[in-house]
Structure formats: structure tokens, C-alpha cells
Amino acid sequence: LPPQATVRRLSIYLRCLNLLDEEGVSVVSSRELAERLDLNPAQVRKDLAYFGEFGKRGVGYSVLKLRDHIIKILGLQQKRLVGIIGAGGRLGHALALYKGFEKRNFKVVALFDKDPHVINQVYGEAGPIHHVSELPRLVKALGIEILVLCVPAEAVPEAFEYVLLSGARAVLNFAPVKLASTEEVTVHNVDLAMELESLSYHLGIRETG
Amino acid sequence: LPPQATVRRLSIYLRCLNLLDEEGVSVVSSRELAERLDLNPAQVRKDLAYFGEFGKRGVGYSVLKLRDHIIKILGLQQKRLVGIIGAGGRLGHALALYKGFEKRNFKVVALFDKDPHVINQVYGEAGPIHHVSELPRLVKALGIEILVLCVPAEAVPEAFEYVLLSGARAVLNFAPVKLASTEEVTVHNVDLAMELESLSYHLGIRETG
Ligand SMILES: NC(=O)c1ccc[n+]([C@@H]2O[C@H](COP(=O)([O-])OP(=O)(O)OC[C@H]3O[C@@H](n4cnc5c(N)ncnc54)[C@H](O)[C@@H]3O)[C@@H](O)[C@H]2O)c1
Numbered sequence: 178l179p180p181q182a183t184v185r186r187l188s189i190y191l192r193c194l195n196l197l198d199e200e201g202v203s204v205v206s207s208r209e210l211a212e213r214l215d216l217n218p219a220q221v222r223k224d225l226a227y228f229g230e231f232g233k234r235g236v237g238y239s240v241l242k243l244r245d246h247i248i249k250i251l252g253l254q255q256k257r258l259v260g261i262i263g264a265g266g267r268l269g270h271a272l273a274l275y276k277g278f279e280k281r282n283f284k285v286v287a288l289f290d291k292d293p294h295v296i297n298q299v300y301g302e303a304g305p306i307h308h309v310s311e312l313p314r315l316v317k318a319l320g321i322e323i324l325v326l327c328v329p330a331e332a333v334p335e336a337f338e339y340v341l342l343s344g345a346r347a348v349l350n351f352a353p354v355k356l357a358s359t360e361e362v363t364v365h366n367v368d369l370a371m372e373l374e375s376l377s378y379h380l381g382i383r384e385t386g
Numbered sequence: 387l388p389p390q391a392t393v394r395r396l397s398i399y400l401r402c403l404n405l406l407d408e409e410g411v412s413v414v415s416s417r418e419l420a421e422r423l424d425l426n427p428a429q430v431r432k433d434l435a436y437f438g439e440f441g442k443r444g445v446g447y448s449v450l451k452l453r454d455h456i457i458k459i460l461g462l463q464q465k466r467l468v469g470i471i472g473a474g475g476r477l478g479h480a481l482a483l484y485k486g487f488e489k490r491n492f493k494v495v496a497l498f499d500k501d502p503h504v505i506n507q508v509y510g511e512a513g514p515i516h517h518v519s520e521l522p523r524l525v526k527a528l529g530i531e532i533l534v535l536c537v538p539a540e541a542v543p544e545a546f547e548y549v550l551l552s553g554a555r556a557v558l559n560f561a562p563v564k565l566a567s568t569e570e571v572t573v574h575n576v577d578l579a580m581e582l583e584s585l586s587y588h589l590g591i592r593e594t595g
Pocket residue numbers: 262263264265266267268269289290291292295309327328329330332333335336350351352353367368369370479480481483484485486
């Protein structure tokens with residue numbers, strides 16, 4: 178299996194290839210891709226080699242062929258259905274309305290919460306907020322594959338219990354509790370403080386010159 | 387300059403070293419660090435070598451020494467002050483209250499917005515929401531280094547104008563517009579759809595077996 182960082186770079190290559198296509202570029206070398214992304218050309222070739230041979234030595238990669246290949250590797254050729262747990266909260270509500278998900282073929286189709294004041298409220302196209310106890314039934318009925326967890330830390334055990342009962346295969350966790358993947362469910366934990374740490378690194382370089 | 391991905395991995399090593407310290411482990415090899423993080427040991431050694439020599443061949447790294455070194459490299463030994471633009475909105479409000487920032491030595495000290503209905507509202511310790519036109523004055527008065535941008539796409543040009551006037555050196559952009567870094571300001575763009583793409587990759591593997 179390729180390392181996690183390689184998979185993340187595929188998302189970055191995909192965005193770059195989309196831009197190249199918009200600019201009318203039809204062939205690109207690993208060197209040109211690396212330059213555009215501030216990466217090392219050997220890293221680009223190594224990343225792509227995990228998934229088979231594409232480009233011709235000395236000629237480069239076909240932008241469209243490579244893009245379509247990466248779309249398949251990332252499993253983005255089909256629409257992935259998403260549910261949000263804690264949708265009545267600030268973060269969950271913001272993610273329920275974020276148009277950037279649909280642009281990448283992710284559709285938020287169901288919202289869940291526990292707070293009686295928010296049940297049945299409607300946000301955009303995702304429909305009414307359901308009580309979290311409905312999760313197992315609706316995940317199966319709608320074919321939801323990914324659940325986004327936006328609940329407080331103390332609610333994670335109960336919410337994850339419902340996730341396991343539902344049969345959903347993937348969880349994106351924002352709650353400040355490190356959740357581990359299981360046999361059936363792949364879990365990715367997000368901590369936006371890490372985004373600030375990479376900015377802090379650049380502030381440190383400016384200070385030391 | 388080390389690649390962006392290396393800097394991100396430093397944040398991951400830092401969290402792992404904190405855990406090892408809590409478990410009472412005082413020495414760790416690049417192999418053990420790599421195993422815990424599902425990385426390649428040569429990648430760990432290569433990452434750390436960018437920043438000087440720390441471990442002894444065959445002995446490993448001192449957990450505390452390596453942790454403190456990474457804290458310094460990431461510029462985390464001092465508190466970094468943060469302001470949020472669009473704090474009256476859903477995402478901005480959720481980030482204003484997120485306790486994970488302070489745990490990593492980032493303190494949200496000022497909130498900004500343009501909507502007259504939210505000006506002067508108080509969220510937690512960050513104080514009242516100021517009008518965005520106050521940004522240049524308050525960034526200088528408080529010594530804010532990082533601004534988090536949580537405004538709609540059409541508001542980005544105006545908000546970024548205030549950022550440039552303020553002298554802040556770093557921006558974390560959530561708005562769906564790709565902002566470029568300038569001479570004075572390092573900009574990182576966040577698209578949470580990329581987190582879903584790395585989950586989609588794992589869904590794709592399950593499907594093809
Ligand atoms: N990882 C990050 O970078 C990051 C950033 C910001 C916030 N957060 C975290 O995200 C979470 C949400 O933050 P917020 O500001 O939106 O909080 P919030 O209080 O506004 O929202 C939480 C929502 O979860 C609901 N809830 C509580 N228990 C539940 C349960 N058992 N099942 C279903 N829903 C339940 C609540 O009713 C509420 O609507 C918090 O844990 C916060 O720490 C993480």
C-alpha cells in the first residue's frame with residue numbers, strides 16, 4: 178500500500194492537472210509538475226510509479242490520461258454519499274453547506290444530531306436533520322459511505338456506536354478525540370491546528386532569516 | 387528549504403513523541419517511530435536530517451531532545467497570536483471556540499466580521515467581534531501574526547486588502563478562492579474536500595479488494 182502522504186499528493190496532482198487542462202496543456206513532464214507544486218521531480222515519479230506505468234521517458238504524461246487515472250485511483254469516478262453527525266452545530270452546519278464537496282463528487286445527503294431544537298431543521302439540499310438514532314437505518318437506505326463527525330468529545334463513543342451499527346465504511350473525525358480505524362471502518366482524524374503549525378514554521382524562518 | 391510534506395510530518399512526529407513521553411519512553415529509533423506512524427524508516431531519517439543531526443546511529447533519538455528540537459523548528463516555543471476574519475459565520479465561530487488551537491500554543495485573541503448584527507458579540511475568551519476595518523489597527527496593537535479567513539469567496543479581495551495593510555505575516559484561507567502567497571504574507575489554502583478524497587481512496591481499495 179502506498180504511504181498516506183502519497184495519496185494526499187494525488188489530490189494535489191489532480192488539482193494541478195485540472196488547471197493544466199483548462200490552460201490547454203496536453204502533455205506535462207514530472208519536472209514541470211514538480212516545479213508547479215514546489216516538489217522534487219523524483220518524488221512525483223515515485224508517487225505515480227506506485228500505481229503503474231503512465232508516462233513515456235523523455236515525452237512526459239498525457240494530462241487527460243493521467244488525470245483520469247488519478248480519479249480512478251482515488252475512487253472519485255463515482256459520487257460518494259456523505260452524512261454529517263452533529264450537523265446542528267457550528268462546524269457541522271458549515272460543512273453541510275460547503276459547495277467544495279460537491280465539486281469533488283461528494284454529496285451530503287443526510288444530516289444527524291441529538292439536540293431536539295435542531296431536529297427537522299432543513300439546511301440546503303441535504304434535507305431535514307434526523308435524530309442520530311436514525312443513522313443506521315438511513316445509512317443503509319441511502320447508501321451513505323462516509324460519515325463526518327462534528328460532535329463534542331464526550332459524544333464520540335455514542336456516535337461511533339451508531340456508525341458501527343450503520344455499516345458505513347469511512348469516518349472523517351473532527352472531534353478532539355483520537356479515533357482508531359477498525360476492520361470495517363477507516364477513520365481519519367482532522368486537527369486544524371496542524372494547519373497553523375505549518376504556517377508557524379514559515380513565521381519561524383522569517384524570524385531567523 | 388525542506389518540502390511542505392516534510393514540515394507537515396514534523397507535526398505528526400511531535401504528536402507521536404508527546405505520546406511516547408506520556409508512556410515513559412525515553413529513547414526511540416527511526417524504525418520504531420516509522421512503525422507507529424505507518425511510514426518508511428528512511429523517510430523519517432531523511433525528514434529529520436533536513437534539520438541537523440540528532441540521533442546516534444544504532445542508539446536512536448532521545449524523545450525529549452527530539453521533541454524540543456521539533457518544537458523549535460516549527461516555531462512553537464512561543465505563543466502565536468491569531469485573528470479570525472468572518473468570525474460571525476458558522477465556520478469562523480467554530481474555529482474561534484476550538485480548544486485544540488490553544489493546546490498547540492496558538493491563541494485566538496481577536497475576531498472580525500462585517501455583518502452589523504454580529505459586531506460586539508462576545509465568543510469565549512477572544513473578546514467582542516470587531517468590524518473588519520479595525521483589522522490593521524488591532525493586528526499591530528496586539529501583535530497578531532496569523533489571520534484565519536472564513537469569509538465567502540466574493541469578500542476575499544476586500545478582506546485580503548485589510549490583511550496586507552495590517553502587516554500580519556501568515557494567512558490560513560478557508561474561502562473557496564485560491565490565494566497566493568506574497569513577499570510579505572505566507573498563505574495556506576485549506577480544502578476539506580481533500581480529506582474526503584483520501585478516505586475515498588480507501589473505499590476504492592475495499593471495492594477492488
Ligand atoms: N478538529 C478540528 O480542527 C476542529 C475545529 C473546530 C471544532 N472542532 C470540534 O468539532 C466539534 C464541533 O464543534 P462546534 O463548534 O460545531 O460545536 P457545537 O456545540 O456547535 O456542535 C456540536 C453538535 O453536536 C451535537 N451532538 C452532541 N451530542 C451528539 C450525539 N451524541 N449525537 C449527535 N449529535 C450530537 C450537538 O447537539 C451540536 O449540534 C467539537 O468537538 C469541536 O471541538 C474541531
